[in-house]
Amino acid sequence: MKQYEKTVKTEEIYNGKIVSLRVDDVELPDGSFSKREIVTHQGAVAVLAVKNGQMYFVKQYRIANEMLLTEIPAGLIEPGETPAEAAIRECREEIGYRPINLYRLGEFIPTPGYCSERITLFCATEFLWDPLAEDEDEFICLVKIPVRTARALFINGKFIDGKTVAALGYYFSIAARDCL
Numbered sequence: 001m002k003q004y005e006k007t008v009k010t011e012e013i014y015n016g017k018i019v020s021l022r023v024d025d026v027e028l029p030d031g032s033f034s035k036r037e038i039v040t041h042q043g044a045v046a047v048l049a050v051k052n053g054q055m056y057f058v059k060q061y062r063i064a065n066e067m068l069l070t071e072i073p074a075g076l077i078e079p080g081e082t083p084a085e086a087a088i089r090e091c092r093e094e095i096g097y098r099p100i101n102l103y104r105l106g107e108f109i110p111t112p113g114y115c116s117e118r119i120t121l122f123c124a125t126e127f128l129w130d131p132l133a134e135d136e137d138e139f140i141c142l143v144k145i146p147v148r149t150a151r152a153l154f155i156n157g158k159f160i161d162g163k164t165v166a167a168l169g170y171y172f173s174i175a176a177r178d179c180l
Helices: 083-094 147-155 162-171 174-179
Strands: 006-015 019-027 033-041 044-051 054-062 067-071 074-076 097-099 102-108 119-124 127-129 140-146
Touching: 044 083, 044 097, 044 162, 054 147, 067 162, 074 083, 083 097, 083 102, 083 119, 102 162, 119 162, 140 147, 147 162
Parallel strands: 044 119
Antiparallel strands: 006 019, 019 033, 044 054, 044 074, 054 067, 054 140, 097 127, 102 119
């Protein structure tokens, strides 16, 4: 028999542009009570862009971790957008190319213990040059890495951004052979 937590009260603490924070009072399966801090997120996409034997990454400083990270192009799903539409827009903004073939690799929840965010992962291998302006508050640098080098970096744990690790894991697995 399945037993779940039941929310009995919710208090919104913060409502921002990207995330909201609430504290839920929950009843546990044994009848006791506890609190849960929940970050609500609208969802995101990430695209593993592979063109002419190279993978396209962006370097971006991430203040939350105080690190310059190498990541695949990614961003929020805007209201009214499908994940595929968001993936195309993000590629155009971050690497200047519009994917013309978009393969859905999968979806994951990065931190299910306290955050509702879901990230849908895509792979694209064919593109048209069709840039959009970068977001005003993003400062990114395009990095192209040969697929073999990216695989070696992945195997040796050099990528630590979750969406990048997940996408590369899908790509280098048997499940993603359609994308190769």
